[in-house]
Amino acid sequence: MKKLRLVFMGTPSFAVPILNALLDSEDEVVAVVTQPDKPAGRGKKLTPPPVKVLALERGVPVLQPQKIKDEKFLTELRSLNPDVIVVAAYGKILPSEVLTIPRYVCINVHASLLPKFRGAAPINWAIIAGEKETGITIMQMDEGMDTGDILLMESLPISPEDTAGTLHDKLSALGAKLIVRALNLLKEGRLTPQKQPEEGVSYAPMLKxxxxxxxxxxxxxxxxxxxxxxxxxxxxxxxxxxxxxxxxxxxxxxxxxxxxxxxxxxxxxxxxxxxxxxxxxxxxxxxxxxxxxxxxxxxxxxxxxxxxxxxxxxx
CATH class of the missing domain: 3.10.25.10 (Formyl transferase, C-terminal domain)
Known part of the structure; x- marks a missing residue:
């Protein structure tokens, strides 16, 4: 199979190494979708998300829709003709209007061993819960919250000294490695979806x-x-x-x-x-x-x- 046309959707620093890996791969990232710039710091200066900063440095077009169902955005996304949409910590659940756009699949890079710790803060909750290991799940997306079929998974030990910060960096690096492997398997016709187990489901809600x-x-x-x-x-x-x-x-x-x-x-x-x-x-x-x-x-x-x-x- 020829190289894939990718659209990447991500926002925070977790997604940066993953986007970097895709940009360095043999496939083509035709656009990046990220959350709008937000006020940050004491001066509340409008600040771009980390993924946008990298995309602009690498010369990749950036889309920042206020609403994911905005018709103008959806039209623009369709016009890119992506083979695959890769999502890593974008920050919103994708509706069917987005999930049906790519030629092959929407793939999510999730920082837990699904079905454990579905949701917004899986890295934090794995440590809070006293887990001895976590990992990355590459998942075929559906309209649920991290409920899609598993495509690839790799575990990682949690050391007694790990914080959410150190584990974040380890998992981000692992996610970058696994997404490239998953896309290569897709091109070889060897990426096989498997249903998530019905037992062992847990959730990782956003922290306050x-x-x-x-x-x-x-x-x-x-x-x-x-x-x-x-x-x-x-x-x-x-x-x-x-x-x-x-x-x-x-x-x-x-x-x-x-x-x-x-x-x-x-x-x-x-x-x-x-x-x-x-x-x-x-x-x-x-x-x-x-x-x-x-x-x-x-x-x-x-x-x-x-x-x-x-x-x-x-x-």
């Missing part, structure tokens, strides 16, 4: 800042997973002396402390020890509101927490 509020009555292991899963956004936090404090670089031990949940137990091997409902939470780095992120030793030196002083879930 409030999801990061720590409840120290929960087990230390769960809190450590939550902190890692919300790093770098929206971050896990609690309060100390009325100020919001963000937590990073956690670990835990199972032995219980004879202390109330949230109580600061002191410093050990560079980690701040905090009592929880079950086990001890160990924190390597903290960030007090309005200040820079610092090591636990610096926090103890600067704030000198008193014996019995607590982190709380309220200001």
């Amino acid at each position: 800042k409030e999801d990061g509020l720590l409840d120290f009555s929960r087990p230390a292991k769960e809190l450590a997973n939550l902190i890692r899963g919300l790093d770098p956004w929206p971050t896990a936090y609690a309060y100390f002396r009325g100020k919001l404090v963000k937590f990073f670089a956690p670990s835990f031990e199972k032995k219980d402390a004879k202390a109330s949940p949230g109580e600061i137990l002191g410093l050990e091997n560079g980690k701040l020890l905090v009592a929880t409902g079950e086990g001890i939470l160990k924190i390597g780095e903290l960030q007090v509101e309005g200040k820079k992120r610092i090591k636990a030793e610096e926090f103890v030196r600067g704030y000198r927490p008193k014996p019995g002083e607590n982190f709380t879930s309220y200001p």
Whole structure:
């Protein structure tokens, strides 16, 4: 089969290595579809999404429809005559009007081992749930939320030190490798759809800042997973002396402390020890509101927490 005409749909940094791989492949990316520019930063300056930045650097036409069902956009998309539409973290569920446009298929690069963690934040939720592995699923798209047939899948271990940020980068790189492999298999007639299993379905809804509020009555292991899963956004936090404090670089031990949940137990091997409902939470780095992120030793030196002083879930 001759080289494929591709339209790529994606928006955030996760999609950038995947688009890069397609641009470097033997196939042709004829256009990129991405979300509209949005205000960002303190000055609320209109900022293009990362995928648009790369597309413009590589000289690829960019489409940014406000509405995916806009007739002008659909007409423009049809006029491109794509063989395949490749989607990676575009940000919206595609309607049938888009799914039926390509000659062959709409393919999605999803950052979980489907049917686990369907939805917007699979990387975060895999860590929060304490999973030992995750991966990339290359999926044939339908009108459901990540319900289409599986075309290709590869797993990846989650290390105890992984955060959503580090796992994001690993999965993005894996997705870039797998999508090129999938398109080559398609051209060879060897890409075989398989129905997703009906058992084991779980969901990964979009995260909100409030999801990061720590409840120290929960087990230390769960809190450590939550902190890692919300790093770098929206971050896990609690309060100390009325100020919001963000937590990073956690670990835990199972032995219980004879202390109330949230109580600061002191410093050990560079980690701040905090009592929880079950086990001890160990924190390597903290960030007090309005200040820079610092090591636990610096926090103890600067704030000198008193014996019995607590982190709380309220200001």
